[in-house]
Amino acid sequence: MSQLSGKIAIVTGGGSGIGRAISQSFASGGASIVIFDLDESAADKTVSVIQARGGKATFVKCDVSRADSVMEALRFCQSAFGQPNILVNNAGIANIGTATTTSEEEFDRVMEVNVKGVYMCLHHILPAMIENGGGVVLNMSSIAAVTGLKDRFAYSASKGAVQTLTLAVAADHLDENIRCNAICPARVHTPFVDGYLEKNYPDNKEEMFEKLSAVQPIGRMAKPDEIGKLALYLCSDDASYVTGQTYNIDGGYLNLRG
Numbered sequence: 054m055s056q057l058s059g060k061i062a063i064v065t066g067g068g069s070g071i072g073r074a075i076s077q078s079f080a081s082g083g084a085s086i087v088i089f090d091l092d093e094s095a096a097d098k099t100v101s102v103i104q105a106r107g108g109k110a111t112f113v114k115c116d117v118s119r120a121d122s123v124m125e126a127l128r129f130c131q132s133a134f135g136q137p138n139i140l141v142n143n144a145g146i147a148n149i150g151t152a153t154t155t156s157e158e159e160f161d162r163v164m165e166v167n168v169k170g171v172y173m174c175l176h177h178i179l180p181a182m183i184e185n186g187g188g189v190v191l192n193m194s195s196i197a198a199v200t201g202l203k204d205r206f207a208y209s210a211s212k213g214a215v216q217t218l219t220l221a222v223a224a225d226h227l228d229e230n231i232r233c234n235a236i237c238p239a240r241v242h243t244p245f246v247d248g249y250l251e252k253n254y255p256d257n258k259e260e261m262f263e264k265l266s267a268v269q270p271i272g273r274m275a276k277p278d279e280i281g282k283l284a285l286y287l288c289s290d291d292a293s294y295v296t297g298q299t300y301n302i303d304g305g306y307l308n309l310r311g
């Protein structure tokens with residue numbers, strides 16, 4: 054039997070990068086996938102790839118930072134497949150800057166998507182999962198939550214919040230059969246990274262790509278499907294004893310030197 058056979062999984066930001074890989078990995082594990090994403094054409098592409106492989110998936114346009122949008126997307130999930138068993142809070146945005154160079158608008162937007170967006174989904178979707186007998190929540194944090202990275206002031210603050218709210222949810226809803234964990238990746242090669250290079254280093258993208266790859270002791274960035282496989286394990290019954298944990302997946306970044 055497949056690991057997620059019969060499960061219904063909501064994946065936010067499933068249109069691109071890590072969210073797309075998680076959606077594909079869960080679908081190959083037998084789950085029905087509902088993608089909540091702002092980018093309809095990207096989400097549509099993820100759905101097409103999954104369906105072409107015989108999997109079940111659909112998408113709904115959703116801004117995770119808005120309550121009405123999340124509630125409408127949940128109703129869509131319920132009518133398309135039923136009550137969700139799994140929630141992956143993956144949608145997130147990047148930001149470059151220090152405490153002195155980050156504008157108030159930038160700070161607010163990062164918090165709005167990366168923190169309030171996770172809260173919104175938890176606030177509206179957890180009750181449906183609990184009513185349905187429980188389930189699994191997986192939050193996408195970052196190594197920026199556990200180590201000091203230059204020029205990531207707002208982003209680090211947002212991912213630190215994701216990590217600690219993971220503990221709160223795991224504690225608060227343990228008795229309601231909810232497990233909640235977080236993943237902290239180092240750099241993963243996705244459009245998130247390509248967009249960052251394009252915006253900040255338009256004239257020496259390749260050189261910077263190599264530099265960013267070499268930061269990980271393993272000598273490269275992660276591939277999105279390497280995160281997808283860890284997510285599949287954590288959201289399956291194989292991980293039935295795992296809750297309140299943060300999984301670093303970082304090519305040796307945090308623990309290996311030289």
Ligand SMILES: NC(=O)c1ccc[n+]([C@@H]2O[C@H](COP(=O)([O-])OP(=O)(O)OC[C@H]3O[C@@H](n4cnc5c(N)ncnc54)[C@H](O)[C@@H]3O)[C@@H](O)[C@H]2O)c1
Nearest residue numbers: 066068069070071091092116117144145195240241243245
């Ligand atoms: N790529 C990395 O190196 C890396 C490392 C650590 C953590 N992460 C985290 O992993 C997650 C996914 O990153 P990625 O690299 O796949 O990014 P990505 O930019 O490739 O994909 C993010 C997806 O989220 C969607 N999204 C953005 N704002 C949204 C909103 N308000 N509502 C709904 N959807 C929204 C986008 O449309 C996009 O499809 C993010 O939370 C990111 O912080 C990424």
